[in-house]
Amino acid sequence: MAQQVIGQQSIQLQTPVSILSGASIVGKKEGEGPLGDVFDMVGDDPMFGTNSWEEAESTLQKETAALAIAKAGLEKWQIRMIYAGDLLAQSVASSFGIADFQIPVYGLYGACSTMGEALSLGAMAVAGGYAEHVLSVTSSHFGSAEKEFRFPLSYGNQRPLSATWTVTGSGACVLGESGGNAQIVGLTTGKIVDYGLKDSQNMGACMAPAACDTIYQNFMDFNRMPEDYDRIVTGDLGEVGQRILWDLLMEKGYDIRKQHMDCGLEIYDGKTQDTHSGGSGCGCAASVFASYILPKVEKGEWKRVLFVPTGALLSKVSFNEGKSVPGIAHGVVLESIEKGAE
Amino acid sequence: MPDIQTQKKQKEYEEYVKQVTPTHSLPLNMARAFLIGGLICMLGQWIMNMCQAYGLGRQISASWTSGILILLSVLLTGLNIYPKLAKFAGAGSLVPITGFANSVAASAIEFQKEGQVMGIGCKIFTIAGPVILFGIFSSWILGIIYWLLNVWGVL
Numbered sequence: 001m002a003q004q005v006i007g008q009q010s011i012q013l014q015t016p017v018s019i020l021s022g023a024s025i026v027g028k029k030e031g032e033g034p035l036g037d038v039f040d041m042v043g044d045d046p047m048f049g050t051n052s053w054e055e056a057e058s059t060l061q062k063e064t065a066a067l068a069i070a071k072a073g074l075e076k077w078q079i080r081m082i083y084a085g086d087l088l089a090q091s092v093a094s095s096f097g098i099a100d101f102q103i104p105v106y107g108l109y110g111a112c113s114t115m116g117e118a119l120s121l122g123a124m125a126v127a128g129g130y131a132e133h134v135l136s137v138t139s140s141h142f143g144s145a146e147k148e149f150r151f152p153l154s155y156g157n158q159r160p161l162s163a164t165w166t167v168t169g170s171g172a173c174v175l176g177e178s179g180g181n182a183q184i185v186g187l188t189t190g191k192i193v194d195y196g197l198k199d200s201q202n203m204g205a206c207m208a209p210a211a212c213d214t215i216y217q218n219f220m221d222f223n224r225m226p227e228d229y230d231r232i233v234t235g236d237l238g239e240v241g242q243r244i245l246w247d248l249l250m251e252k253g254y255d256i257r258k259q260h261m262d263c264g265l266e267i268y269d270g271k272t273q274d275t276h277s278g279g280s281g282c283g284c285a286a287s288v289f290a291s292y293i294l295p296k297v298e299k300g301e302w303k304r305v306l307f308v309p310t311g312a313l314l315s316k317v318s319f320n321e322g323k324s325v326p327g328i329a330h331g332v333v334l335e336s337i338e339k340g341a342e
Numbered sequence: 343m344p345d346i347q348t349q350k351k352q353k354e355y356e357e358y359v360k361q362v363t364p365t366h367s368l369p370l371n372m373a374r375a376f377l378i379g380g381l382i383c384m385l386g387q388w389i390m391n392m393c394q395a396y397g398l399g400r401q402i403s404a405s406w407t408s409g410i411l412i413l414l415s416v417l418l419t420g421l422n423i424y425p426k427l428a429k430f431a432g433a434g435s436l437v438p439i440t441g442f443a444n445s446v447a448a449s450a451i452e453f454q455k456e457g458q459v460m461g462i463g464c465k466i467f468t469i470a471g472p473v474i475l476f477g478i479f480s481s482w483i484l485g486i487i488y489w490l491l492n493v494w495g496v497l
Contacts, residue, residue: 052455152452154419155469156428156435156444158371161364196344196352197359205359240363247362 004127007221009189009214016183016335017123019298020133020174022290023068025060027142027168030279030287033268038291039169040067046143046168053143054088058097060283061086061139061170065098068135068172068290079103079174080131083122085114086139086282087166088148089315093139103135111311112207112236113190114138115171115286116330119307122175123184123332132177139170140281149200149316162202164238164264164280165273171286173294181298181337188218188331192313196324200314203325204241204264204277207310210327211237212248214308218331219254226256230302233293234329235285235309236264238278263288263309285309293334300336307332375434378427382438386411408439415440419447445469 006012024039031042041063048056048063061084069076082101085108086093094107110117118136125131145166146153175184193210200206211234219225226232237245242262249256263285264278289307296302310329319325344352386407393403418424424444428435435441446466453465467474491497 147452151469152448154422154425154444154451155448156419156425156441158366158429158432161366195355196348197356199359202359202363205363209355240359243362244359247358 006186007217009191009217010221010331011124011187011189012222013123013127013185013187015127015177016185017126018176018178018180018337019182019184019294019334020074020176020180021068021072022171022173022294023064023071024169024171024287024291025064025067026170026283026287029142029165029273030167030169030267033273035267035288035292038295039287040064040071040291043168053141053147054092055096057086057088057093057139057141057144057170060141060168061093061097061137061172062100064139064170064172065101065135065137068137068174072133072174072176074133074174076101076103079133079135081106081125082135082137083108083118083125084135084137085109085118087111087145093141093144094137097139098137108138110309110328110330111313112140112203112280112282112285113309113311113328113330114282115289116190116235116307116309116332119173119175119184119332120187120189120330122173123187126175126177134175135172136175137170137172138282138286140166140168140283142166142168142281145281149314159276160201161276162199162204162238162240164203164236164277165268165275166281167236167264167267167279167284167287169281169283169287171283171288171290173290181300182294182334183337184332185335186222186333188214188221188333190214190329190331192326192328194324194326198319198322198324200312200319200325202240202277203236203280203312204238205244206312206314206325207327207329208237208241208244208248210329211241211245211308211310212252214329214331215245215249215256215306216252216254218306218308218333222333226254226259229259229304229306231261231293231296232256232259232306233289233308234260234262234264235311236278236280237262237310238264238276238280239270240277241310263293266292297334297336300338303336303338305334307334371432374430375432377434378431379434379438382411382435382440386438411439412443415443416447419444420451442470442473 084094122134
Protein backbone atom coordinates (compact mmCIF):
# COMPACT_ATOMS: atom_id res chain seq x y z
CA MET A 1 0.00 0.00 0.00
CA ALA A 2 1.26 3.44 -0.87
CA GLN A 3 2.58 5.56 1.98
CA GLN A 4 0.40 8.51 2.79
CA VAL A 5 2.81 10.26 5.13
CA ILE A 6 4.34 13.64 4.42
CA GLY A 7 7.04 15.50 6.33
CA GLN A 8 7.65 14.64 9.96
CA GLN A 9 4.23 14.57 11.55
CA SER A 10 1.66 14.80 8.80
CA ILE A 11 -0.54 12.61 6.68
CA GLN A 12 -1.66 13.46 3.18
CA LEU A 13 -4.69 11.38 2.40
CA GLN A 14 -4.52 9.90 -1.11
CA THR A 15 -8.27 9.76 -1.24
CA PRO A 16 -9.76 12.62 0.75
CA VAL A 17 -12.36 11.70 3.34
CA SER A 18 -15.75 13.37 3.03
CA ILE A 19 -17.52 15.07 5.89
CA LEU A 20 -21.12 14.07 5.35
CA SER A 21 -22.67 16.10 8.11
CA GLY A 22 -22.02 18.25 11.14
CA ALA A 23 -24.37 18.79 14.06
CA SER A 24 -24.21 20.74 17.29
CA ILE A 25 -26.29 21.32 20.38
CA VAL A 26 -25.30 23.94 22.93
CA GLY A 27 -26.48 25.40 26.21
CA LYS A 28 -28.40 28.60 26.87
CA LYS A 29 -25.40 30.88 27.35
CA GLU A 30 -23.84 29.69 24.08
CA GLY A 31 -27.20 30.20 22.39
CA GLU A 32 -27.16 33.81 23.55
CA GLY A 33 -23.68 34.32 22.09
CA PRO A 34 -22.74 35.71 18.68
CA LEU A 35 -23.04 32.26 17.06
CA GLY A 36 -26.39 31.50 18.70
CA ASP A 37 -28.24 31.23 15.39
CA VAL A 38 -25.93 28.77 13.69
CA PHE A 39 -26.20 25.91 16.19
CA ASP A 40 -28.72 23.19 15.39
CA MET A 41 -30.31 23.31 18.81
CA VAL A 42 -30.07 25.34 22.00
CA GLY A 43 -31.02 23.62 25.22
CA ASP A 44 -32.58 26.02 27.71
CA ASP A 45 -32.37 23.54 30.59
CA PRO A 46 -28.77 23.23 31.86
CA MET A 47 -29.64 19.75 33.22
CA PHE A 48 -31.05 18.62 29.85
CA GLY A 49 -33.87 16.92 31.71
CA THR A 50 -31.59 14.79 33.88
CA ASN A 51 -30.54 14.76 37.54
CA SER A 52 -26.81 15.47 37.40
CA TRP A 53 -24.29 17.45 35.37
CA GLU A 54 -22.68 14.24 34.13
CA GLU A 55 -25.96 12.79 32.90
CA ALA A 56 -26.77 16.14 31.33
CA GLU A 57 -23.55 16.03 29.32
CA SER A 58 -24.18 12.44 28.27
CA THR A 59 -27.64 13.35 27.04
CA LEU A 60 -26.23 16.34 25.21
CA GLN A 61 -23.66 14.18 23.45
CA LYS A 62 -26.16 11.46 22.60
CA GLU A 63 -28.64 13.89 21.07
CA THR A 64 -25.92 15.59 19.04
CA ALA A 65 -24.59 12.29 17.73
CA ALA A 66 -28.09 11.17 16.73
CA LEU A 67 -28.65 14.49 15.00
CA ALA A 68 -25.42 14.21 12.99
CA ILE A 69 -26.32 10.69 11.86
CA ALA A 70 -29.79 11.85 10.83
CA LYS A 71 -28.39 14.87 8.98
CA ALA A 72 -26.09 12.57 7.02
CA GLY A 73 -29.19 10.65 5.93
CA LEU A 74 -27.99 7.48 7.60
CA GLU A 75 -29.29 4.99 10.13
CA LYS A 76 -27.34 4.10 13.26
CA TRP A 77 -26.40 0.65 11.98
CA GLN A 78 -24.62 2.21 9.02
CA ILE A 79 -22.01 3.79 11.31
CA ARG A 80 -19.13 1.35 11.56
CA MET A 81 -17.48 2.99 14.57
CA ILE A 82 -17.53 6.03 16.81
CA TYR A 83 -14.61 8.10 18.06
CA ALA A 84 -15.84 9.96 21.12
CA GLY A 85 -14.39 11.90 24.02
CA ASP A 86 -15.07 14.48 26.71
CA LEU A 87 -13.40 16.17 29.68
CA LEU A 88 -14.65 14.07 32.57
CA ALA A 89 -12.50 11.52 34.38
CA GLN A 90 -12.47 8.24 32.47
CA SER A 91 -14.56 9.98 29.80
CA VAL A 92 -17.82 8.94 31.43
CA ALA A 93 -19.92 11.47 29.56
CA SER A 94 -19.13 9.65 26.32
CA SER A 95 -19.47 6.16 27.75
CA PHE A 96 -22.90 6.77 29.20
CA GLY A 97 -23.95 8.97 26.30
CA ILE A 98 -23.52 6.68 23.35
CA ALA A 99 -23.87 3.30 25.07
CA ASP A 100 -27.45 2.95 23.82
CA PHE A 101 -26.37 3.25 20.19
CA GLN A 102 -24.79 -0.22 20.20
CA ILE A 103 -22.14 0.92 17.74
CA PRO A 104 -18.44 0.00 18.21
CA VAL A 105 -16.64 2.81 20.03
CA TYR A 106 -13.15 4.12 20.59
CA GLY A 107 -13.05 6.44 23.61
CA LEU A 108 -10.58 9.30 23.40
CA TYR A 109 -9.01 11.83 25.70
CA GLY A 110 -7.20 14.84 24.31
CA ALA A 111 -8.68 17.43 26.66
CA CYS A 112 -10.16 20.27 24.60
CA SER A 113 -8.33 19.04 21.48
CA THR A 114 -10.40 15.86 21.40
CA MET A 115 -12.43 16.89 18.34
CA GLY A 116 -9.19 17.15 16.37
CA GLU A 117 -8.21 13.72 17.59
CA ALA A 118 -11.64 12.23 16.80
CA LEU A 119 -11.67 13.71 13.29
CA SER A 120 -8.08 12.60 12.64
CA LEU A 121 -8.61 9.01 13.71
CA GLY A 122 -11.98 8.88 12.01
CA ALA A 123 -10.49 10.13 8.75
CA MET A 124 -7.68 7.58 9.01
CA ALA A 125 -10.15 4.76 9.57
CA VAL A 126 -12.21 5.75 6.54
CA ALA A 127 -9.15 6.40 4.37
CA GLY A 128 -7.66 3.08 5.34
CA GLY A 129 -10.79 1.28 4.30
CA TYR A 130 -11.65 0.17 7.82
CA ALA A 131 -15.02 1.87 7.88
CA GLU A 132 -17.56 3.23 5.41
CA HIS A 133 -18.95 5.71 7.89
CA VAL A 134 -17.45 7.00 11.11
CA LEU A 135 -18.93 9.30 13.72
CA SER A 136 -16.64 11.74 15.54
CA VAL A 137 -18.21 13.40 18.55
CA THR A 138 -17.10 15.31 21.66
CA SER A 139 -18.84 17.27 24.37
CA SER A 140 -18.27 19.44 27.40
CA HIS A 141 -20.56 20.91 30.03
CA PHE A 142 -19.87 23.92 32.24
CA GLY A 143 -21.35 22.27 35.33
CA SER A 144 -19.55 18.93 35.04
CA ALA A 145 -16.24 20.55 34.08
CA GLU A 146 -16.30 22.97 37.02
CA LYS A 147 -17.04 20.06 39.32
CA GLU A 148 -14.30 17.92 37.77
CA PHE A 149 -11.54 20.51 37.62
CA ARG A 150 -12.43 23.43 39.90
CA PHE A 151 -15.03 24.22 42.56
CA PRO A 152 -18.68 23.41 43.26
CA LEU A 153 -20.79 25.78 41.19
CA SER A 154 -22.30 27.72 44.07
CA TYR A 155 -18.95 28.32 45.76
CA GLY A 156 -18.24 32.04 45.67
CA ASN A 157 -14.89 33.00 44.19
CA GLN A 158 -13.36 35.35 41.66
CA ARG A 159 -12.17 33.93 38.35
CA PRO A 160 -8.97 35.47 37.02
CA LEU A 161 -9.21 37.43 33.76
CA SER A 162 -7.10 34.80 32.01
CA ALA A 163 -9.59 32.03 32.82
CA THR A 164 -11.83 30.63 30.12
CA TRP A 165 -15.47 29.58 30.36
CA THR A 166 -16.22 25.91 29.64
CA VAL A 167 -18.71 25.64 26.81
CA THR A 168 -21.84 23.62 27.40
CA GLY A 169 -22.10 22.01 24.03
CA SER A 170 -21.41 19.10 21.80
CA GLY A 171 -20.41 18.76 18.18
CA ALA A 172 -20.54 15.69 15.97
CA CYS A 173 -19.52 14.89 12.40
CA VAL A 174 -20.14 11.88 10.21
CA LEU A 175 -17.24 10.99 7.93
CA GLY A 176 -17.54 8.80 4.88
CA GLU A 177 -15.89 7.73 1.66
CA SER A 178 -17.90 9.99 -0.58
CA GLY A 179 -20.63 12.59 -0.57
CA GLY A 180 -20.89 15.91 1.25
CA ASN A 181 -19.31 19.18 0.16
CA ALA A 182 -16.30 19.29 2.43
CA GLN A 183 -13.44 16.87 2.85
CA ILE A 184 -10.50 16.16 5.08
CA VAL A 185 -7.37 16.08 2.93
CA GLY A 186 -4.56 16.10 5.46
CA LEU A 187 -3.69 15.74 9.11
CA THR A 188 -0.90 16.95 11.36
CA THR A 189 -0.76 15.01 14.59
CA GLY A 190 0.35 17.11 17.53
CA LYS A 191 3.11 16.49 20.04
CA ILE A 192 2.79 17.14 23.76
CA VAL A 193 4.42 20.52 24.22
CA ASP A 194 5.35 21.70 27.69
CA TYR A 195 6.80 25.14 28.38
CA GLY A 196 6.67 24.47 32.12
CA LEU A 197 3.74 26.75 32.92
CA LYS A 198 1.77 25.69 36.00
CA ASP A 199 -1.15 28.10 35.95
CA SER A 200 -4.27 26.04 35.21
CA GLN A 201 -6.32 29.23 35.23
CA ASN A 202 -4.39 30.47 32.22
CA MET A 203 -4.87 27.58 29.84
CA GLY A 204 -4.50 29.75 26.75
CA ALA A 205 -0.88 30.37 27.69
CA CYS A 206 -0.37 26.66 28.44
CA MET A 207 -1.76 25.55 25.06
CA ALA A 208 -0.46 28.28 22.75
CA PRO A 209 3.02 26.66 22.40
CA ALA A 210 1.38 23.39 21.32
CA ALA A 211 -0.78 25.20 18.76
CA CYS A 212 2.31 27.00 17.50
CA ASP A 213 4.21 23.73 17.20
CA THR A 214 1.47 21.96 15.24
CA ILE A 215 0.75 24.90 12.93
CA TYR A 216 4.46 25.40 12.26
CA GLN A 217 4.91 21.68 11.58
CA ASN A 218 1.91 21.74 9.25
CA PHE A 219 3.50 24.58 7.24
CA MET A 220 6.78 22.64 7.11
CA ASP A 221 5.34 19.24 6.24
CA PHE A 222 3.00 20.47 3.50
CA ASN A 223 5.39 23.21 2.41
CA ARG A 224 2.73 25.86 2.84
CA MET A 225 2.51 29.48 3.93
CA PRO A 226 -0.27 31.01 6.06
CA GLU A 227 -1.74 32.50 2.85
CA ASP A 228 -2.38 29.00 1.54
CA TYR A 229 -5.19 28.75 4.06
CA ASP A 230 -8.35 30.83 4.06
CA ARG A 231 -8.61 30.31 7.78
CA ILE A 232 -6.46 28.83 10.52
CA VAL A 233 -8.84 27.98 13.34
CA THR A 234 -7.63 27.13 16.84
CA GLY A 235 -9.88 25.61 19.49
CA ASP A 236 -9.92 27.56 22.70
CA LEU A 237 -6.84 29.72 23.17
CA GLY A 238 -8.88 32.74 24.18
CA GLU A 239 -7.56 36.27 24.14
CA VAL A 240 -4.39 35.55 26.08
CA GLY A 241 -3.54 32.41 24.13
CA GLN A 242 -4.23 34.02 20.78
CA ARG A 243 -1.84 36.84 21.51
CA ILE A 244 0.85 34.36 22.57
CA LEU A 245 0.31 32.14 19.52
CA TRP A 246 0.73 35.13 17.21
CA ASP A 247 3.92 36.14 19.00
CA LEU A 248 5.37 32.63 19.00
CA LEU A 249 4.70 32.09 15.30
CA MET A 250 6.04 35.55 14.53
CA GLU A 251 9.29 34.51 16.17
CA LYS A 252 9.43 31.64 13.68
CA GLY A 253 8.75 34.07 10.85
CA TYR A 254 5.05 33.41 10.23
CA ASP A 255 2.34 36.02 10.49
CA ILE A 256 -1.05 34.31 10.78
CA ARG A 257 -3.01 37.29 12.11
CA LYS A 258 -5.02 37.64 8.88
CA GLN A 259 -6.10 34.00 8.77
CA HIS A 260 -6.36 33.20 12.43
CA MET A 261 -9.61 32.63 14.26
CA ASP A 262 -10.24 31.04 17.65
CA CYS A 263 -13.44 29.11 18.40
CA GLY A 264 -13.26 30.23 22.04
CA LEU A 265 -13.31 33.87 20.95
CA GLU A 266 -16.12 33.35 18.43
CA ILE A 267 -18.61 31.55 20.64
CA TYR A 268 -19.05 34.23 23.33
CA ASP A 269 -19.21 37.98 23.38
CA GLY A 270 -16.49 38.67 25.92
CA LYS A 271 -17.78 42.18 26.62
CA THR A 272 -21.31 41.30 27.62
CA GLN A 273 -21.18 37.62 28.60
CA ASP A 274 -18.57 37.88 31.33
CA THR A 275 -16.57 34.92 30.08
CA HIS A 276 -13.16 36.57 30.60
CA SER A 277 -10.57 35.13 28.17
CA GLY A 278 -13.05 33.16 26.01
CA GLY A 279 -14.71 29.76 25.72
CA SER A 280 -13.05 26.39 26.21
CA GLY A 281 -13.81 22.69 26.45
CA CYS A 282 -14.20 19.80 24.01
CA GLY A 283 -17.59 21.14 23.06
CA CYS A 284 -16.23 24.57 22.15
CA ALA A 285 -14.11 23.57 19.15
CA ALA A 286 -16.53 20.77 18.22
CA SER A 287 -19.74 22.81 18.14
CA VAL A 288 -18.14 25.81 16.40
CA PHE A 289 -16.54 23.47 13.88
CA ALA A 290 -19.71 21.55 13.12
CA SER A 291 -21.99 24.54 12.83
CA TYR A 292 -19.86 27.47 11.76
CA ILE A 293 -16.62 26.38 10.11
CA LEU A 294 -17.87 23.31 8.27
CA PRO A 295 -20.79 25.11 6.57
CA LYS A 296 -18.42 27.84 5.36
CA VAL A 297 -16.18 25.20 3.77
CA GLU A 298 -19.17 23.32 2.37
CA LYS A 299 -20.44 26.49 0.71
CA GLY A 300 -17.00 27.13 -0.71
CA GLU A 301 -16.69 30.47 1.09
CA TRP A 302 -13.48 29.12 2.52
CA LYS A 303 -11.59 26.82 0.17
CA ARG A 304 -9.01 25.48 2.54
CA VAL A 305 -8.99 25.60 6.32
CA LEU A 306 -6.57 24.36 8.95
CA PHE A 307 -8.53 23.36 12.06
CA VAL A 308 -6.32 23.06 15.14
CA PRO A 309 -8.17 22.29 18.39
CA THR A 310 -5.97 22.72 21.42
CA GLY A 311 -5.98 20.83 24.71
CA ALA A 312 -4.45 21.36 28.16
CA LEU A 313 -3.37 18.01 29.54
CA LEU A 314 -3.86 18.35 33.25
CA SER A 315 -5.83 16.61 35.95
CA LYS A 316 -6.75 17.82 39.41
CA VAL A 317 -4.19 15.40 40.83
CA SER A 318 -1.34 16.40 38.51
CA PHE A 319 -2.07 20.05 39.32
CA ASN A 320 -2.10 19.45 43.08
CA GLU A 321 1.14 17.52 42.81
CA GLY A 322 2.78 20.58 41.34
CA LYS A 323 3.08 19.37 37.74
CA SER A 324 3.09 21.74 34.82
CA VAL A 325 0.23 21.99 32.33
CA PRO A 326 1.40 20.60 28.97
CA GLY A 327 -0.56 21.32 25.81
CA ILE A 328 -1.44 19.42 22.67
CA ALA A 329 -2.97 20.43 19.35
CA HIS A 330 -4.06 18.32 16.40
CA GLY A 331 -4.26 19.78 12.91
CA VAL A 332 -6.94 18.81 10.39
CA VAL A 333 -6.81 20.23 6.86
CA LEU A 334 -10.20 20.73 5.23
CA GLU A 335 -11.00 21.62 1.68
CA SER A 336 -14.24 22.39 -0.02
CA ILE A 337 -15.05 19.80 -2.67
CA GLU A 338 -15.35 22.25 -5.58
CA LYS A 339 -11.70 23.06 -5.17
CA GLY A 340 -10.79 19.37 -5.25
CA ALA A 341 -12.66 19.00 -8.55
CA GLU A 342 -10.85 21.85 -10.21
CA MET B 343 14.41 17.83 36.80
CA PRO B 344 14.81 19.69 33.51
CA ASP B 345 18.33 20.87 32.64
CA ILE B 346 19.44 24.44 33.27
CA GLN B 347 18.87 25.56 29.69
CA THR B 348 15.25 24.36 29.75
CA GLN B 349 14.68 25.89 33.17
CA LYS B 350 15.91 29.21 31.86
CA LYS B 351 13.59 29.00 28.86
CA GLN B 352 10.65 28.10 31.10
CA LYS B 353 11.41 31.07 33.32
CA GLU B 354 11.53 33.37 30.30
CA TYR B 355 8.22 32.05 29.02
CA GLU B 356 6.65 32.50 32.44
CA GLU B 357 7.84 36.11 32.56
CA TYR B 358 6.51 36.73 29.08
CA VAL B 359 3.13 35.16 29.91
CA LYS B 360 2.89 37.33 33.01
CA GLN B 361 3.40 40.38 30.81
CA VAL B 362 0.63 39.56 28.34
CA THR B 363 -1.92 38.25 30.87
CA PRO B 364 -4.41 40.82 32.15
CA THR B 365 -5.17 40.82 35.88
CA HIS B 366 -7.85 42.28 38.12
CA SER B 367 -7.10 45.74 39.46
CA LEU B 368 -5.79 45.27 43.01
CA PRO B 369 -6.87 48.65 44.45
CA LEU B 370 -10.37 48.23 43.00
CA ASN B 371 -10.61 44.69 44.39
CA MET B 372 -9.42 45.90 47.78
CA ALA B 373 -11.98 48.69 47.80
CA ARG B 374 -14.79 46.27 46.98
CA ALA B 375 -13.59 43.78 49.59
CA PHE B 376 -13.48 46.57 52.17
CA LEU B 377 -16.98 47.71 51.29
CA ILE B 378 -18.75 44.32 51.29
CA GLY B 379 -16.61 42.81 54.06
CA GLY B 380 -17.33 45.89 56.15
CA LEU B 381 -21.05 45.69 55.45
CA ILE B 382 -21.14 42.02 56.51
CA CYS B 383 -19.35 42.92 59.75
CA MET B 384 -21.74 45.83 60.29
CA LEU B 385 -24.67 43.49 59.86
CA GLY B 386 -23.08 41.18 62.42
CA GLN B 387 -22.65 44.06 64.85
CA TRP B 388 -26.26 45.11 64.34
CA ILE B 389 -27.52 41.57 65.08
CA MET B 390 -25.31 41.51 68.16
CA ASN B 391 -26.63 44.86 69.38
CA MET B 392 -30.21 43.74 68.80
CA CYS B 393 -29.62 40.55 70.78
CA GLN B 394 -28.14 42.51 73.65
CA ALA B 395 -30.97 45.02 73.47
CA TYR B 396 -33.34 42.10 74.01
CA GLY B 397 -31.41 41.33 77.14
CA LEU B 398 -29.20 38.43 76.04
CA GLY B 399 -25.71 38.12 77.51
CA ARG B 400 -22.56 38.93 75.50
CA GLN B 401 -21.59 35.28 74.93
CA ILE B 402 -25.07 34.18 73.91
CA SER B 403 -25.46 37.22 71.64
CA ALA B 404 -22.20 36.38 69.87
CA SER B 405 -23.40 32.80 69.26
CA TRP B 406 -26.71 34.07 67.86
CA THR B 407 -24.82 36.50 65.61
CA SER B 408 -22.61 33.75 64.13
CA GLY B 409 -25.59 31.44 63.75
CA ILE B 410 -27.72 34.00 61.93
CA LEU B 411 -24.88 35.03 59.61
CA ILE B 412 -24.20 31.38 58.74
CA LEU B 413 -27.89 30.75 58.11
CA LEU B 414 -28.09 33.79 55.82
CA SER B 415 -25.00 32.72 53.88
CA VAL B 416 -26.27 29.16 53.42
CA LEU B 417 -29.64 30.49 52.21
CA LEU B 418 -27.97 32.84 49.76
CA THR B 419 -25.77 29.97 48.54
CA GLY B 420 -28.80 27.79 47.91
CA LEU B 421 -30.49 30.63 46.04
CA ASN B 422 -27.28 31.09 44.00
CA ILE B 423 -26.87 34.70 45.15
CA TYR B 424 -23.73 34.29 47.24
CA PRO B 425 -21.47 33.43 44.25
CA LYS B 426 -22.52 36.69 42.60
CA LEU B 427 -21.73 38.59 45.77
CA ALA B 428 -18.34 36.87 46.00
CA LYS B 429 -17.53 37.63 42.38
CA PHE B 430 -17.92 41.30 43.21
CA ALA B 431 -16.46 41.36 46.69
CA GLY B 432 -13.66 38.76 46.52
CA ALA B 433 -11.98 38.36 49.90
CA GLY B 434 -14.59 40.70 51.37
CA SER B 435 -17.12 37.88 51.28
CA LEU B 436 -14.58 35.06 51.60
CA VAL B 437 -12.93 35.96 54.89
CA PRO B 438 -15.97 36.50 57.17
CA ILE B 439 -17.76 33.47 58.61
CA THR B 440 -20.25 33.71 55.73
CA GLY B 441 -17.55 32.68 53.23
CA PHE B 442 -16.80 29.59 55.27
CA ALA B 443 -20.48 28.70 55.38
CA ASN B 444 -20.73 29.21 51.63
CA SER B 445 -17.88 26.80 50.93
CA VAL B 446 -19.50 24.09 53.06
CA ALA B 447 -23.01 24.57 51.67
CA ALA B 448 -21.80 24.72 48.07
CA SER B 449 -19.95 21.40 48.45
CA ALA B 450 -22.99 19.80 50.06
CA ILE B 451 -25.23 20.90 47.19
CA GLU B 452 -22.78 19.81 44.48
CA PHE B 453 -21.88 16.39 45.87
CA GLN B 454 -25.32 15.42 47.14
CA LYS B 455 -25.78 13.51 43.85
CA GLU B 456 -22.98 11.16 44.87
CA GLY B 457 -24.86 9.97 47.94
CA GLN B 458 -25.28 10.86 51.61
CA VAL B 459 -22.08 9.13 52.74
CA MET B 460 -19.64 9.16 49.81
CA GLY B 461 -21.02 12.43 48.45
CA ILE B 462 -22.04 14.82 51.22
CA GLY B 463 -20.24 12.93 53.99
CA CYS B 464 -16.84 12.69 52.33
CA LYS B 465 -16.83 15.86 50.33
CA ILE B 466 -18.68 18.49 52.36
CA PHE B 467 -15.38 19.87 53.70
CA THR B 468 -13.34 19.65 50.47
CA ILE B 469 -12.89 23.42 50.49
CA ALA B 470 -13.33 24.17 54.18
CA GLY B 471 -11.30 21.16 55.35
CA PRO B 472 -7.87 22.82 55.36
CA VAL B 473 -9.26 25.76 57.36
CA ILE B 474 -10.73 23.43 59.97
CA LEU B 475 -7.63 21.23 60.22
CA PHE B 476 -5.02 23.95 60.35
CA GLY B 477 -7.26 26.25 62.38
CA ILE B 478 -7.58 23.66 65.12
CA PHE B 479 -3.93 22.66 64.82
CA SER B 480 -2.62 26.21 65.17
CA SER B 481 -4.89 26.90 68.16
CA TRP B 482 -3.49 23.72 69.74
CA ILE B 483 0.09 24.94 69.19
CA LEU B 484 -0.80 28.33 70.68
CA GLY B 485 -2.39 26.54 73.63
CA ILE B 486 0.86 24.68 74.30
CA ILE B 487 2.88 27.89 74.08
CA TYR B 488 0.44 29.56 76.46
CA TRP B 489 0.72 26.63 78.87
CA LEU B 490 4.56 26.64 78.69
CA LEU B 491 4.69 30.37 79.35
CA ASN B 492 2.45 29.80 82.36
CA VAL B 493 4.63 26.96 83.65
CA TRP B 494 7.76 29.08 83.29
CA GLY B 495 6.07 31.92 85.07
CA VAL B 496 6.45 34.37 82.19
CA LEU B 497 2.76 35.16 82.20
